Amino acid sequence: MMQDRHDNELAAFYREAIARARAYLNGIYPVENFRESDKDFHHVLNQNKSSSVWRITAIGKLRTFTFYIAIPQTFPDSFPKLYLSEIDYAEISPIPHVDRNRFVCTRNPDTVVLNDGQPGEAIEKLLKVAVNILEAGMQGEMKKDFEEEYIAYWNDESELKAIVFSDLPAPPARILMYAFAEPLLDASYLITTSNPIVISWLQRLGVERHISSEEKVLFLQLPKVPESLPKTNRDILTLFAHLDPASLSALDSFRGNTVLASIDRGDQFMLFAWAHLLLPLKGFRRKKGKIPLKLSMRQFPDEKIIRFNIKRLDRDRLIRRAIDMGTFGQEHDSITIVGCGSVGSNLAMLLAKSGTKNFILIDEETLVEENVARHLCGIHDVVTTKSKAEAVKKTLEKHLPFIKCDIHQKNILDMLIHEPQTFNNSKAIIFATANMAAERRANDFFHTQIIKPVIYLWLEPYGVAGHVLFVSPEHGGCYRCCFDFNGGFLFSVSAPGQEFNRREAGCQTTFLPYGAADLGMFCSITCKIIIEILCKIPARSTLYTWIGDKNQFESNGFKISGDYAAHDNYSIHVRNPVPQVMCELCKTKH
Numbered sequence: 121m122m123q124d125r126h127d128n129e130l131a132a133f134y135r136e137a138i139a140r141a142r143a144y145l146n147g148i149y150p151v152e153n154f155r156e157s158d159k160d161f162h163h164v165l166n167q168n169k170s171s172s173v174w175r176i177t178a179i180g181k182l183r184t185f186t187f188y189i190a191i192p193q194t195f196p197d198s199f200p201k202l203y204l205s206e207i208d209y210a211e212i213s214p215i216p217h218v219d220r221n222r223f224v225c226t227r228n229p230d231t232v233v234l235n236d237g238q239p240g241e242a243i244e245k246l247l248k249v250a251v252n253i254l255e256a257g258m259q260g261e262m263k264k265d266f267e268e269e270y271i272a273y274w275n276d277e278s279e280l281k282a283i284v285f286s287d288l289p290a291p292p293a294r295i296l297m298y299a300f301a302e303p304l305l306d307a308s309y310l311i312t313t314s315n316p317i318v319i320s321w322l323q324r325l326g327v328e329r330h331i332s333s334e335e336k337v338l339f340l341q342l343p344k345v346p347e348s349l350p351k352t353n354r355d356i357l358t359l360f361a362h363l364d365p366a367s368l369s370a371l372d373s374f375r376g377n378t379v380l381a382s383i384d385r386g387d388q389f390m391l392f393a394w395a396h397l398l399l400p401l402k403g404f405r406r407k408k409g410k411i412p413l414k415l416s417m418r419q420f421p422d423e424k425i426i427r428f429n430i431k432r433l434d435r436d437r438l439i440r441r442a443i444d445m446g447t448f449g450q451e452h453d454s455i456t457i458v459g460c461g462s463v464g465s466n467l468a469m470l471l472a473k474s475g476t477k478n479f480i481l482i483d484e485e486t487l488v489e490e491n492v493a494r495h496l497c498g499i500h501d502v503v504t505t506k507s508k509a510e511a512v513k514k515t516l517e518k519h520l521p522f523i524k525c526d527i528h529q530k531n532i533l534d535m536l537i538h539e540p541q542t543f544n545n546s547k548a549i550i551f552a553t554a555n556m557a558a559e560r561r562a563n564d565f566f567h568t569q570i571i572k573p574v575i576y577l578w579l580e581p582y583g584v585a586g587h588v589l590f591v592s593p594e595h596g597g598c599y600r601c602c603f604d605f606n607g608g609f610l611f612s613v614s615a616p617g618q619e620f621n622r623r624e625a626g627c628q629t630t631f632l633p634y635g636a637a638d639l640g641m642f643c644s645i646t647c648k649i650i651i652e653i654l655c656k657i658p659a660r661s662t663l664y665t666w667i668g669d670k671n672q673f674e675s676n677g678f679k680i681s682g683d684y685a686a687h688d689n690y691s692i693h694v695r696n697p698v699p700q701v702m703c704e705l706c707k708t709k710h
């Protein structure tokens with residue numbers, strides 16, 4: 121009963137808001153209802169099935185505009201949509217912020233909330249915004265907007281979709297396009313550089329697609345965004361003649377029919393493609409091989425081109441959508457993670473999602489069922505994959521199509537002896553092994569054999585704290601300098617002398633208890649710190665200590681070290697470890 125009444129009140133609220141808005145608008149513009157004979161009403165209703173559609177004519181400074189406004193049933197909590205009449209659209213398109221459906225993009229509904237107390241005024245405001253946008257566009261004031269939306273306009277009238285996921289060579293270049301017998305991600309084509317790349321990519325995704333054809337693609341770079349949308353062979357020739365005469369010679373010798381163009385706009389690049397129909401040319405009929413593209417374009421200038429919508433799955437598109445990477449994660453930078461346990465594996469995924477593309481993963485261990493509660497990989501990976509490093513690789517590669525992982529199911533100390541060259545190209549080496557002996561030896565190695573910045577990570581028992589230790593290869597204050605004679609960590613948050621290791625009943629594995637939520641917090645903070653370190657390598661060794669849930673730790677009967685008595689839960693503390701006189705590596709580096 122209560123539920124029904126509540127629903128009815130809400131429905132009544134929306135009905136009333138719509139009625140009020142309409143009454144208000146009627147005082148300014150005549151609002152017309154659906155007319156069976158008006159094609160525009162049908163066009164807008166087809167795209168907004170449960171909305172009411174009103175026709176309103178608004179007068180601007182340059183002309184009048186006829187809008188069809190789709191009012192959703194939950195207006196004003198849902199945005200009304202404004203469409204131009206077919207006649208108006210034909211007269212003023214192409215114009216920024218209006219798509220092929222004649223939808224006028226006024227505000228971003230994700231960031232703007234309509235005034236629910238004055239629904240009529242809210243629509244009136246939207247109408248004014250729309251008129252301003254249209255008139256600015258008509259006067260060419262929105263050239264920059266047009267450039268920014270170029271790909272959207274291009275895709276609006278594209279008939280085919282092609283995926284680009286991998287790195288392409290620098291243009292100008294000849295690359296390849298493969299047709300799938302069945303679409304993948306809604307696309308029937310994939311543009312890349314070789315067949316084996318397609319095969320391994322499909323394998324990595326775990327999908328099967330029959331490749332029905334392969335054809336050549338000419339990959340060119342344009343110096344700037346074209347001012348119009350080409351429709352025919354002639355338009356393309358004009359576009360190149362204006363923008364980039366040098367590329368015309370590339371078209372001269374190209375005997376294919378598909379062109380992929382990129383435009384580098386500094387902070388991002390744009391990709392779009394089109395195909396020309398290949399028509400039989402006089403004098404070329406009997407010759408083998410295809411006709412040079414430019415020749416065919418010249419002979420059939422009115423022939424329409426076919427636009428491709430490029431579905432980009434490359435790192436720049438997927439990651440830049442999420443964050444500004446700054447200098448982090450440049451194209452060839454790789455990060456080595458030693459230890460693919462709960463910390464290493466979850467951190468790897470965060471670093472990947474933040475823009476790291478190349479990983480070297482080292483772990484000799486096998487993934488087992490008792491790992492999965494805190495590990496990045498789940499029981500499915502335990503069943504199908506043996507090594508931790510391989511399981512992490514597969515998970516990363518499945519999640520992000522551009523990731524590259526080299527894996528080594530080996531002991532880190534053996535690798536330092538036999539394969540030290542593995543570490544040569546790493547931007548940083550991250551240790552998450554929870555193995556003090558190995559980490560101590562690595563500390564010495566990366567100070568004396570191969571000089572590299574190394575970052576050590578570990579969680580304290582019950583996740584009461586976590587540490588990120590960056591060791592500068594040049595200056596004193598190393599891993600060893602952070603421990604006492606007995607191997608006790610000098611900056612431990614838990615008080616010394618307590619026993620934490622738990623042993624699983626009836627089994628030999630011991631583990632440090634901590635929860636997945638503590639681990640998640642630590643990994644997130646660690647990822648932020650590592651990005652900061654990699655963007656600007658600190659001059660000195662630095663220890664970042666994250667304090668977890670001290671209260672929970674103490675309520676379990678454990679003690680916090682006196683040094684941290686006054687520190688807040690979930691705070692971060694930064695210090696520079698001092699070179700110790702007793703440290704063989706640092707005693708000369710005071």
Ligand SMILES: [Zn+2]
Nearest residue numbers: 598601703706
């Ligand atoms: Zn030292």
